[in-house]
Amino acid sequence: MKSRTLRRADELVGAGLLPARRRREVERVARRFAVALTPHVVEMIESGGAPIARQFVPSTAELRVAPEERADPIGDDRFAPLKGIVHRYPDRVLLKPLLVCPVYCRFCFRREAVGKGGALTARELTAALDYIHGNPAIWEVIITGGDPFLLSARRVKAIVRALDVIPHVQVIRFHTRVPIVEPSRVTPALVAALATDKAVYVAIHANHPRELTAATRAACARLGKAGIPLLGQSVLLKGVNDNAATLEALFRGLVAMRVKPYYLHHADLAHGTAHFRTTLSTGRDLMRTLRGRVSGLCQPTYVVDLPGGYGKVPVAPCYAEAIDDDSWSIEDSTGRRHRYPIATP
Ligand SMILES: *Cc1c(COP(=O)(O)O)cnc(C)c1O
Numbered sequence: 001m002k003s004r005t006l007r008r009a010d011e012l013v014g015a016g017l018l019p020a021r022r023r024r025e026v027e028r029v030a031r032r033f034a035v036a037l038t039p040h041v042v043e044m045i046e047s048g049g050a051p052i053a054r055q056f057v058p059s060t061a062e063l064r065v066a067p068e069e070r071a072d073p074i075g076d077d078r079f080a081p082l083k084g085i086v087h088r089y090p091d092r093v094l095l096k097p098l099l100v101c102p103v104y105c106r107f108c109f110r111r112e113a114v115g116k117g118g119a120l121t122a123r124e125l126t127a128a129l130d131y132i133h134g135n136p137a138i139w140e141v142i143i144t145g146g147d148p149f150l151l152s153a154r155r156v157k158a159i160v161r162a163l164d165v166i167p168h169v170q171v172i173r174f175h176t177r178v179p180i181v182e183p184s185r186v187t188p189a190l191v192a193a194l195a196t197d198k199a200v201y202v203a204i205h206a207n208h209p210r211e212l213t214a215a216t217r218a219a220c221a222r223l224g225k226a227g228i229p230l231l232g233q234s235v236l237l238k239g240v241n242d243n244a245a246t247l248e249a250l251f252r253g254l255v256a257m258r259v260k261p262y263y264l265h266h267a268d269l270a271h272g273t274a275h276f277r278t279t280l281s282t283g284r285d286l287m288r289t290l291r292g293r294v295s296g297l298c299q300p301t302y303v304v305d306l307p308g309g310y311g312k313v314p315v316a317p318c319y320a321e322a323i324d325d326d327s328w329s330i331e332d333s334t335g336r337r338h339r340y341p342i343a344t345p
């Protein structure tokens with residue numbers, strides 16, 4: 001059993017994840033963007049091969065920045081009233097207690113921010129919680145990062161307790177990749193730290209069916225048994241999951257372990273990620289293929305997060321168009337169109 005997270009090119013060579021002749025160039029990538037592969041991810045690459053390796057092993061393609069790419073691809077900075085908070089929508093905020101992850105995904109939308117230093121100080125965290133306290137419109141707090149499940153159970157508990165006493169906060173949502181990349185961190189103590197009478201949701205980032213290992217299933221079961229509803233978040237990635245069979249297996253796998261696929265994200269315009277992006281038409285065709293053939297539980301919403309901070313927008317295919325004042329044309333899952341009458345009063 002390997003015990004250490006790999007962070008350097010020579011360690012990747014040593015683990016057989018990189019040919020020695022590519023060490024130098026990967027060192028250059030690692031100076032630009034953080035690298036980390038947990039022992040669990042290394043095992044997952046050994047058993048799962050290319051679609052897993054591609055997500056975590058750095059590539060020189062990352063040094064090519066396309067003109068449309070940005071340091072802050074979804075416009076977080078514009079909506080950050082103070083450190084650790086992003087407040088784009090009136091009813092919910094992001095709380096980012098740390099910008100550290102157990103792994104660094106090569107396509108990460110926050111890759112210019114994560115892995116470059118630490119957590120909020122106690123004073124900054126208090127200021128962020130005070131901001132939430134002072135804004136009665138905030139109904140939901142989404143704890144993200146970085147990866148909040150890297151915090152100790154004690155610190156997670158302190159955040160949950162602090163949100164618990166804010167009356168207008170009704171929903172607490174964690175976004176994490178820990179159950180996939182380091183499932184042993186989902187300890188009974190961490191699960192217990194999430195306990196409150198308020199609704200706590202956990203959204204899990206998973207992109208390929210081979211990420212759903214026995215250890216991950218067990219971690220999700222620990223969360224599920226505590227009564228925590230689980231959501232799945234996936235990114236559409238070229239060379240990883242950009243075909244219908246893989247997405248079908250991923251979404252079926254998640255639903256079968258009680259994780260409801262929530263969003264399929266179109267890959268964001270982060271620096272050096274063009275080799276991961278499909279076209280929007282590819283994404284829409286894939287969603288169209290799943291619709292009708294695969295259980296409705298397995299259908300996430302396909303979204304683009306607009307650059308500039310304009311938010312997430314569903315970009316799934318549209319099946320209905322108005323014909324005239326009293327009828328619509330609606331396409332079924334086999335592609336046949338039907339006239340749908342609208343009763344006019
Ligand atoms: C993604 C995001 C949310 C959450 O959006 P939902 O559609 O509720 O999942 C909230 N705030 C910001 C700034 C976001 O980027």
Ligand code: SF4
Nearest residue numbers: 101104105108146177
């Ligand atoms: S876990 Fe999330 S925040 Fe961290 S590197 Fe991966 S995509 Fe980025």
